[in-house]
Amino acid sequence: MEKQISLKPDLKLLNHDFDGYKLSSDADVTVYSQTLDSAERLEKRQSSSSYYLHTRLEALHNHLFGDPFNAAFIYYFSNKGHLLKHNFSKDTRLSAGEVVWQADFSEPDEVSEDDKAENLHYFASVCFPSSDLAVVGNGQGSLHILETGDRSTTQSWLESFECTTQRGILTQARLADGEAHDRYIHCLMMSVMPLQSLINNELYVLDEKLKTSSASAAQVVNWLTLRYNDDITVWINVGTAKKSDLQVKIMAQELRVGIEGTQVLSGTFSNPVHSDLSSWTISDGTLEIVLCKASEGVNWKALFQPQDPAGEELLDPQLVEEVNKRLAHLTSDKFDANPDPDNPAYNPGQFEACDEANEDLVLLRLDGSSHKLSSMCHLGATQHLFNSQVEGNVVPAFCIRHDVDGVLWQPEGEDRFVHTTTYNAFGYVKASKSMAKFTSAAPDNSYVAVADVKSHIYVFFQPEAFGGELRNRKSGKRMNTVARQVVISMKTHDEILGFHTSHNILFVLTEKNIFGYCLRSS
Structure with a gap:
């Protein structure tokens, strides 16, 4: 059985008072290039x-x-x-x-x-x-x-x-x-x-579970169900199969569907049906099965028993309308011009589309000798930002999003991961870059850069001390460090095909040129 991995950020490396990046001129960025023959x-x-x-x-x-x-x-x-x-x-x-x-x-x-x-x-x-x-x-x-x-x-x-x-x-x-x-x-x-x-x-x-699940998945097709008070409608995509190719058997407690002798769906109903009153038909590659409930008015929790495969359920439009009416007193179509600032209805920052993760992230560790899964960690709906080779003889670190920040984790040993660096607000910044193609960080973690598909590169530096003090005119807050952001506009609009970051140099490869951007005087 695989071990469980735990990722707990180091609170000392999180800056809750981070005040954002200050846009800096790219005048101090020197570019060198070579034209490729x-x-x-x-x-x-x-x-x-x-x-x-x-x-x-x-x-x-x-x-x-x-x-x-x-x-x-x-x-x-x-x-x-x-x-x-x-x-x-x-x-x-x-x-x-x-x-x-x-x-x-x-x-x-x-x-x-x-x-x-x-x-x-x-x-x-x-x-x-x-x-x-x-x-x-x-x-x-x-x-x-x-x-x-x-x-x-x-x-x-x-x-x-x-x-x-x-x-x-x-x-x-x-x-x-x-x-x-x-x-x-x-x-x-x-x-x-x-x-x-x-x-x-x-x-x-391969894991035995994968073999078993894949074997069963090969015999199952996807279907849609729509539940009404008295009957349930099931739709199954059967492709180019004709009516003579289908074998549909509706029983009081069970449904079986076969295509040309191969069973593609088999399940036990969660409640009984009237098999003699149920029917099926095929049209435009879709098999439609209408199941008549044996007990009228009974609300089915699912089409099949929990151990059977599950499909996708469509909600009854009448039921949706009824639920909306019951919840109407909790909503309003009028704008509240004077909301209570101490008790907001929600945090709008939590509902931005760029913050959404498309799927759950899972961290897996494979044993080098057996090539089998040895450790795993379910990270939930978070975002993987990039990998970083901090040193030549160690396993690459990986950066994932934690709240709005980017947290860099360095693997150490079999199941230990150390939080080494925080890229302030970079999780939020990266999610907003819809044209981003490559992301890379310097080996010394002094900056992280994002390259668009073409034309632009965005560089975000860690907070640096400077010989003075900044004061926020609104809040009065004083700062003696600043986190710079530099936007580099390339001389060519060719697609960026390669991107690499070193300690103070950004390397960019296009089809016809290679560029070296010197970020600091070397």
């Missing part, structure tokens, strides 16, 4: 996949890779398969591209049936598990381990190992020590495939 331009391929998750994975892929052991180095793959390196220094500023390795983007000889059927393609990626090793996934099913040596001086890397794997994007590579001075590299791949393909593939370790 045809051989250096970005590898940009598109697949014809019909999967939403795969399309989203392609659109949000970050083509710029940072080196956690050399903060001023960045890498990307060109359309020719060249892995190019740029670096930023006081002397050369943003250097020209230097080819360190050649990747093979050609189709492999052996392609899985799932990849052939779905035509799934992935972008190449590189990770750095140590100061002298690199792991490259070419996106086409090949994984390469490269000996880089000292990356600050070497000009070319040597391949020491190659293996075939599932197509996907390499997201993490971690180096672990084994017995007899052996070293192991654990790689985390991200790919999209049908659930049934996972179950049928012996290479994947």
